[in-house]
Amino acid sequence: MKTMRFFLMLGIVSLSISAFGQTSRAYLLQEADDYFKAGRYWDAFFRYRECAKLPEFQSESKISDQVTNSSHAMYLTQKFKDYYGMRKYEPAKTNLIELISMNPDDPNKGELPKITLAQGAELQRLAWRQNTPKATADMLKRAIMFYHQAIREGLMDDGIAMTIRQCEASIKDTGVTDAGPILATQPVQSSTTPSAQSAVPVASPRKPSTVPPTVIILPNEQGTSTPKQN
DSSP: OHHHHHHHHHHHHHHHHHHHHHHHHHHHHHHHHHHHHTTOHHHHHHHHHHHHTSGGGTTOHHHHHHHHHHHHHHHHHHHHHHHHHTTOHHHHHHHHHHHHHHOTTOTTTTHHHHHHHHHHHHHHHHHTTSSSHHHHHHHHHHHHHHHHHHHHTTOOOTTHHHHHHHHHHHHHHTTOOOOSOSSSSOOOOOTTSOOTTTSOOOOOOOOOOSSOOOOOOOOOOOOOOOOOOO
16 A cells, blocks of 8 residues: 555656656746847857757757857847947948847847938938039938938937928028929928919019110201291
């Protein structure tokens, strides 16, 4: 009787240890996923490697893929930070976009509209160094495009609308009369602005004629005196 109870208790303990082991191993994988989602790619890399050594995970390709992804995410994060620190915005954005495509919850995703804003500010600053008014206006238009893109990417900045208006005013100051639209979607104009059709027509000043006037000189009429009668 005692022997039976001993083996029964031993079986219960073995099942408990096995269940605890499976739970702890599943927890390791969940922990690795949480690390990756939070952008802690270094910790995720080693957790995935630890999971890959377990027999129940060796047949899952996801584990080995995530080991590679964690390593590549560390590389992209470092390259993004290096380029951003050097103000090389285009390669910084390229690395960040690839990083976000791998992990949409990456904590650096909020930097994307800030990079786009910095690109627009750089173009606005360089616009007045151009050699011709046309080149200045074109660069200011590109700056406005970046500002609108930053808004679409989620930039929350109350001053961006004022910056766009400053660029538009600067384009007018160049004197370039290019009627082409800056963007496919122009900012909504105020409803108080009268439209071109409802505006009261104003007479244009008369232009001086280029043809000289014809002057006709008439002979003077001489008066005839009447003879004096005696």
